[in-house]
Every structure is written in C-alpha cells, then in structure tokens.
Amino acid sequence: MKDVKTKLVIAGSVLWACSALATEVVTHPAVPMDQLTVTQLRGIYSMRQQNWPDGTAVRVFVLPAKNQLHQAFAKEKLQMFPYQLDRIWQKITYSGLGAAPVVLSSEQQMREMVATTEGAIGYIENSDELSKLKVIRVTQ
Amino acid sequence: MNYPSLKSFVLRSKLCLLLLLGCSLQLQAEGLKTDKVQWHGFISQGLIQAPETNFVNLDDSISAELTDLGVNMSWALSDNLRLAGQVVYLDGGRRYVKGTRLDYLFLDWTLHSDFDWQLDMFVGRFKNQHWLYSATRDVPFTRNAIVLPQSVYFDSFRDIAVGSDGLAFKVTRNTAMGEIELNWSWGSTNLGKEQSQILLSTLAQGDAEQEYVHQASVFWRPEQSAWQLGLSLLDSDFSYEKADLDYYDDGAMTVQRVMLNGRYAAEYWELSSEWVQERLDISDFYAPGFKRNSFSQGWYVQGRYNLLPRTWALLSLDMFDLDKDDRSGRKFSASTGGLVPAYFGYQDELTFGLTYDFKDNLRLTMEHHWVKGTARLAYPVMPDLQHNKSEYWQMWAMQLMYWF
Numbered sequence: 001m002k003d004v005k006t007k008l009v010i011a012g013s014v015l016w017a018c019s020a021l022a023t024e025v026v027t028h029p030a031v032p033m034d035q036l037t038v039t040q041l042r043g044i045y046s047m048r049q050q051n052w053p054d055g056t057a058v059r060v061f062v063l064p065a066k067n068q069l070h071q072a073f074a075k076e077k078l079q080m081f082p083y084q085l086d087r088i089w090q091k092i093t094y095s096g097l098g099a100a101p102v103v104l105s106s107e108q109q110m111r112e113m114v115a116t117t118e119g120a121i122g123y124i125e126n127s128d129e130l131s132k133l134k135v136i137r138v139t140q
Numbered sequence: 141m142n143y144p145s146l147k148s149f150v151l152r153s154k155l156c157l158l159l160l161l162g163c164s165l166q167l168q169a170e171g172l173k174t175d176k177v178q179w180h181g182f183i184s185q186g187l188i189q190a191p192e193t194n195f196v197n198l199d200d201s202i203s204a205e206l207t208d209l210g211v212n213m214s215w216a217l218s219d220n221l222r223l224a225g226q227v228v229y230l231d232g233g234r235r236y237v238k239g240t241r242l243d244y245l246f247l248d249w250t251l252h253s254d255f256d257w258q259l260d261m262f263v264g265r266f267k268n269q270h271w272l273y274s275a276t277r278d279v280p281f282t283r284n285a286i287v288l289p290q291s292v293y294f295d296s297f298r299d300i301a302v303g304s305d306g307l308a309f310k311v312t313r314n315t316a317m318g319e320i321e322l323n324w325s326w327g328s329t330n331l332g333k334e335q336s337q338i339l340l341s342t343l344a345q346g347d348a349e350q351e352y353v354h355q356a357s358v359f360w361r362p363e364q365s366a367w368q369l370g371l372s373l374l375d376s377d378f379s380y381e382k383a384d385l386d387y388y389d390d391g392a393m394t395v396q397r398v399m400l401n402g403r404y405a406a407e408y409w410e411l412s413s414e415w416v417q418e419r420l421d422i423s424d425f426y427a428p429g430f431k432r433n434s435f436s437q438g439w440y441v442q443g444r445y446n447l448l449p450r451t452w453a454l455l456s457l458d459m460f461d462l463d464k465d466d467r468s469g470r471k472f473s474a475s476t477g478g479l480v481p482a483y484f485g486y487q488d489e490l491t492f493g494l495t496y497d498f499k500d501n502l503r504l505t506m507e508h509h510w511v512k513g514t515a516r517l518a519y520p521v522m523p524d525l526q527h528n529k530s531e532y533w534q535m536w537a538m539q540l541m542y543w544f
Binding site for chain 1: 178180182210212214216219220222224225226244246248250253254255258266267269275276279281282310312314319363364405406407410500
C-alpha cells in the first residue's frame with residue numbers, strides 16, 4: 001500500500017512538473033533592456049508597444065496557442081490565459097488596429113529567430129543554453 | 141431551403157480568389173517573418189432558420205444566407221505610420237445588406253508610444269471600437285455566438301453601428317490602478333437605399349442620411365485582476381428627405397446611447413455583459429409636427445465554459461424593452477389602438493451554444509435561441525405585423541469557420 005502511495009506521489013510530481021513548464025523571456029542580444037514589468041510585457045504582447053527605448057522596432061514571436069510552452073508563458077509571465085491573448089490578437093488583426101505576432105512552429109525556431117532578428121522578443125523553456133539570446137527578468 | 145443566388149455565388153467566388161491570393165502571399169511571406177505587410181482573412185458558411193419571423197427570410201425555410209468572408213492587409217509604411225484595410229462579403233439574409241463592401245481602410249498614425257502610454261490617430265473608414273464586440277462583429281470566430289445579443293447588436297442597425305468614415309483617437313495608459321484605454325471617434329456612414337429600407341421598411345422611398353456619429357469610451361483593466369470594465373457614449377443625428385411619392389414625411393432623428401460593459405476571465409470560464417440605454421427622438425417623419433422621445437433599455441449576460449480541451453459551451457440571456465417606462469408593451473399597443481400587439485414592445489432571449497475547434501483556425505459553432513417578443517426584429521420604426529406573428533419563437537444556427 002505504501003509503495004502505491006509513493007508511486008502516486010512521484011507520478012503526481014512528474015505530472016506537475018510537466019504541466020508547469022518554467023519559461024524564460026528572451027530577446028535579441030542588442031535589445032537595450034534587462035528587465036520588464038508584467039505590465040510592460042503585456043503591453044508588448046498586446047502589440048501596443050511598438051519600439052524599444054532606443055527606437056528599434058519590437059518584433060514579437062510566439063508559439064501556437066495549443067503549445068504547452070506558450071500556455072505556460074501566458075499564465076506564468078503575462079498572468080493571462082491563452083484565450084485572452086488570442087482574442088486581443090484577433091481583434092487587432094481583423095479590425096485593423098495592428099499586426100499580430102509572428103507564430104513560429106517550434107522552440108528551436110524561436111531561439112533562432114529571436115537570436116537573429118533585431119528587436120526580437122520571445123520565450124523559451126528554462127535552459128542553460130542561452131548563447132546569442134538575452135534573458136529578460138520579469139518583475140511585478 | 142434558400143440557396144444563394146448565382147450573382148452572390150459570383151461575388152463569393154471573386155472574394156474566394158482574393159482570399160486565396162492572400163493565402164499565397166502569406167505563404168510566400170513565411171520566410172520573411174518581419175515583413176512590413178501582413179495579410180489575413182476568414183471564410184465561413186452556415187445554416188440558419190428563424191420560422192414565423194422576418195429575421196432571415198419570409199418563407200420560414202432553412203437558409204444558407206449565413207456567409208462571412210473577408211481579407212485584410214496591414215502595411216507598416218514607417219515606424220509610426222500604418223495603412224490597414226479589409227474587404228468583406230456578408231450575407232445574413234434580411235438581417236442586413238447583402239454584398240461585398242469595404243469594411244475599413246484607414247491610416248494609423250502613432251503619435252506617441254512608450255512603456256507608459258500610447259496615442260494613435262486614425263483617419264479614414266474605421267471600425268467602432270467602443271463596444272465589446274463592435275469592432276469584429278462580422279468576424280465569426282471573434283464572437284461568442286453566431287447571432288449576437290440583439291439588445292445591443294441590433295442587426296438592423298449593423299451598417300450604421302459597425303464603423304464610420306472620419307477621425308478617431310485611441311489612448312492607452314498604464315497607471316498604478318491598472319490599464320486605462322480611452323477611445324474617441326467622430327464620423328458618419330453613408331446610407332444606401334437598401335440600408336435605408338432595412339431601417340425604415342420598404343415604404344421608405346426618400347433619402348436617409350446620418351449627419352454624424354460621435355462616440356467616446358473608456359475601458360479599465362485593474363491591476364492584478366481578471367476584470368475589464370467599460371463605459372461608452374454615443375450621439376448621432378439622422379435626417380430623412382421624402383421622395384415625391386412617399387409614405388413618410390421629411391424628418392429628423394436623434395439616437396443617443398449610454399452603455400456599460402464588463403468581462404471576467406477565469407481559466408476555464410468567462411462572463412461578459414453589456415447594458416444599454418438608448419434615447420430615440422423623432423421629429424416629424426411620420427407626419428408634420430409629429431414628436432416622440434423614448435428611452436429603450438437592454439442588457440445581456442453571456443457565460444462560456446471550457447467543457448473539454450477544444451469545446452466551449454455558451455449560455456446567454458438577452459433582455460430588451462423598447463420603452464423603459466412600458467416594459468410590458470401595453471401602452472405601446474394601446475397607442476396604436478391595439479393594432480400592434482404588446483409583444484412588439486420587448487424581446488427576451490435565452491441562447492445555448494456549443495463551439496468545437498477542429499484546429500486552431502477551424503471551428504464549428506452551433507446554437508439555439510428561445511425568444512419571447514419581437515421588438516428587435518425589422519423594422520425599427522414600422523412593426524412588421526404580417527411576418528412577425530408569434531410572441532414566442534425559436535431560432536437555430538450552425539456555422540463552420542476558417543481563418544488565416
């Protein structure tokens with residue numbers, strides 16, 4: 001019986017770890033900021049903030065709505081639900097208020113595009129491999 | 141069953157070609173993710189039936205007149221100047237004018253943008269940004285229901301409420317209290333003959349004109365909160381110039397709206413609600429010297445619940461009273477000598493719907509409406525006694541939609 005309980009606890013922990021992916025916000029290395037508040041990050045991902053303080057255009061990258069990393073990023077970093085982001089992007093796209101973010105197909109592509117696109121911002125899973133990317137600390 | 145006419149098929153085909161062109165450009169742009177030009181679009185087709193009413197058709201049959209197509213472009217001309225445009229083809233049966241139209245085409249000039257606040261000016265034909273669903277009411281996957289709550293989104297008013305030709309501003313500011321968004325717009329909509337007749341009935345032979353529509357709204361998203369709250373105001377004047385042979389007389393109308401809205405977002409469910417009070421002041425029009433000033437009221441609450449990973453259920457309650465001082469419609473009926481039944485004075489509606497996402501951009505929505513009253517059926521100024529014969533009526537609709 002004790003073994004079963006132990007297995008259940010382990011299984012639960014694994015499931016929790018899988019469902020709560022830790023994410024990092026990353027930018028192109030030349031972006032002139034080291035940290036952003038949640039409000040500022042929301043402004044960027046709501047496609048309202050168009051330029052970095054040095055005037056460089058902000059380029060926003062995301063993963064598909066059903067991607068686990070995207071869902072974790074929305075909840076953990078933006079403190080929003082993915083369907084709220086979809087609604088904002090659909091509203092600006094189909095009423096002409098702005099351009100939607102660029103949707104990439106994988107985390108690997110996210111790393112490549114953010115590293116090589118001036119003014120780019122995106123997100124990756126916590127990792128030690130951060131070459132050519134700048135990690136942005138997100139504060140309240 | 142009403143099948144779309146050959147002419148509308150031709151129009152649809154043209155727009156489909158345009159959509160395909162948009163798709164191909166989108167695909168070509170895949171390699172250039174930071175392109176300054178973006179193309180998007182949507183295609184949807186559905187079936188709808190609303191027997192015993194004039195809502196969709198007059199023969200009570202199942203209708204395929206539930207089509208929304210659109211293609212749009214956003215072109216960044218410089219860091220602070222952008223051109224945006226959208227063409228749509230809409231077919232809602234008798235709900236609004238059928239056909240292809242320029243939905244919006246405007247210049248967006250970003251006058252200021254930093255992390256604390258942004259200010260944009262829009263010049264041209266722009267969408268109504270003041271209500272919860274007004275900016276995208278024709279974009280099927282952006283609304284909770286196929287048929288929006290008629291208390292606020294009365295289809296007969298669609299063409300004059302959806303947008304304007306004029307000038308608009310939007311300010312967004314981050315404060316210690318949360319995010320505040322202010323919208324202001326001034327403009328008008330050119331009313332064609334067909335649109336005039338949807339508003340005033342086919343008896344109208346003269347020219348209706350919207351002199352202006354002036355709107356302002358504020359939305360507040362409190363910090364660390366799942367709420368969004370809003371207030372919006374509208375003021376608009378119309379004039380009518382009678383034809384040589386006309387049922388109506390020269391006249392003027394003023395429409396003023398006060399609206400409140402709120403939305404609460406949880407992970408697996410969501411509530412949205414709007415309340416409206418509308419003043420309608422009519423001078424002459426029915427006869428020289430005629431004068432009427434009335435206040436209608438309406439509200440709706442919509443709840444959505446995420447039943448399964450790709451499935452949402454919708455429950456909606458929508459209430460409308462043509463005269464807030466005569467909610468039963470009895471005085472209204474008496475004023476016509478009993479000719480117009482009291483149920484033309486209100487419309488209360490319960491809706492249940494289901495939405496299933498086959499893919500991230502392919503959705504099927506189905507819904508059923510149970511309705512009491514006919515106050516939000518055409519025509520707003522002339523009750524259609526011949527076709528709206530029942531106090532209690534039902535409607536169902538299903539729509540398949542794809543977007544890119």
